[in-house]
Amino acid sequence: MKNVAVYPGSFDPITNGHVDIINRGLRIFEKIIVAVLENPKKKPLFSTKKRVAMINSIYQNEKNVEVKAFEGLLVEFAKKNKAKIVMRGLRAISDFEYEFQMALMNKKLDSKIETFFMVPSLQYSFLSSKLVKEVGMLGGSLSGLIAPQIEKNIMEKFKKNKKIYNMKKG
Ligand code: ADP
Numbered sequence: 001m002k003n004v005a006v007y008p009g010s011f012d013p014i015t016n017g018h019v020d021i022i023n024r025g026l027r028i029f030e031k032i033i034v035a036v037l038e039n040p041k042k043k044p045l046f047s048t049k050k051r052v053a054m055i056n057s058i059y060q061n062e063k064n065v066e067v068k069a070f071e072g073l074l075v076e077f078a079k080k081n082k083a084k085i086v087m088r089g090l091r092a093i094s095d096f097e098y099e100f101q102m103a104l105m106n107k108k109l110d111s112k113i114e115t116f117f118m119v120p121s122l123q124y125s126f127l128s129s130k131l132v133k134e135v136g137m138l139g140g141s142l143s144g145l146i147a148p149q150i151e152k153n154i155m156e157k158f159k160k161n162k163k164i165y166n167m168k169k170g
Pocket of ligand 1: 008009010011012015016017018021087088089090091095119120124125126127128129
């Protein structure tokens with residue numbers, strides 16, 4: 001297959017910003033492999049397995065989206081999966097420097113890999129997984145920002161944490 005792109009990230013959890021990028025990518029690439037980074041150092045809220053399952057819950061009927069966990073070098077993962085394109089999203093200003101560094105490093109590691117940047121719709125340009133978690137923790141509505149089933153997962157997670165915290169407090 002010619003046109004395979006890898007879309008790597010933490011996806012902790014997947015937001016409508018990520019979904020917007022994937023859906024735009026599907027108009028360009030034959031297949032998108034969403035690569036969920038297994039990086040315990042980042043201390044994710046959701047386990048890798050759960051992050052993969054949440055993305056799969058959105059794309060269960062989309063045969064051109066595959067979701068896989070990965071660790072190690074992205075260029076190796078791309079090679080193994082016969083992908084020559086790395087797809088990344090660019091939000092307002094903040095992403096630019098880091099994304100530029102990563103793209104150059106990946107090109108240095110494997111000159112055949114191209115990084116393809118996509119810009120989301122304006123309404124998602126300031127949306128991040130981090131923000132979603134912060135609002136979720138404070139009990140705010142995430143409607144329109146993440147899929148309903150994922151909002152439920154976040155609420156459950158924080159309810160559980162609240163219980164543990166209350167138990168500790170006595
Ligand atoms: P990472 O830990 O690699 O930054 P993320 O899950 O936060 O992982 O993001 C994965 C990719 O998706 C990155 O390229 C990031 O810039 C992009 N992205 C995240 N949120 C959005 C959004 N709201 N709109 C567009 N791109 C986004």
